[in-house]
Amino acid sequence: MILNLTPHPIRIYQADRPDGLDDLEPGLRMVIEPEPKPARLGVVPHSSEYRDGIPVEVVQYGHAIGLPRRREGASYIVSLPVALALAPRRADLLVPYREVRNSCGTVIGCRQLAQPV
Template sequence: MIINLTPHPLHFYPNDCPDRIERGQVEPEFTVGPSGKVARLAQESLGTGFTEAFDMEGTSPAQSLTATAVEYVDYGSVYGLPPFDGCAPPRTFYVVPLVVALAARDRPDLLVPYRDVRNMQGSVIGCRQLARPVCNAKHREAS
């Protein structure tokens, strides 16, 4: 079973679908609707700082010095994720945003959209596969 823990429907296109398509050019093979629950990564703003940046192209550093606002953010733990079922292999897989899967790489039941399909304006409208992020080569060899 696959449960979609993103806020969007997941449209799955054929493997040979082009990277970019016009609306209606290729129909999705199937769609997994959002479950109504969303897995997220907690974040807390720690305040704004400023950094000096230079645009060196065609100007002297004195002419191009600008202050750029930078927000300091503490990214914390994952929330909204059901507990792992403990089965090997898992019986239930959860499709989550990539940042969630990377923050919880030890979970073998998390999948992310992979091989994106975009509309002609560049917005992601679906994918051709799912992927499981892994920590390192050790996990790739075990799979």
């Protein structure tokens, strides 16, 4: 079972779907709808400082919010930042891979999913 923990539908296209088409249907294999609560990276602020007069907050990323515990047989589609932050500890996280773009260059889907390591 693959669950989508991003805030938008994930469209999976055939490998030969060309980029540059605005029609969402050609080559569409499936759409994985998002779950109600997306997974996000939590931020832990550590300190504030100024650099060249600009306020800079020193923060720590890497604590996931809204990510369920590992479950046998379940994989979760998450954003790339979430997957990269947790890849060493979570083999159940997937990200969109080999993106499909419309005529404006906007990502509208992907051809595959990937598991970051």
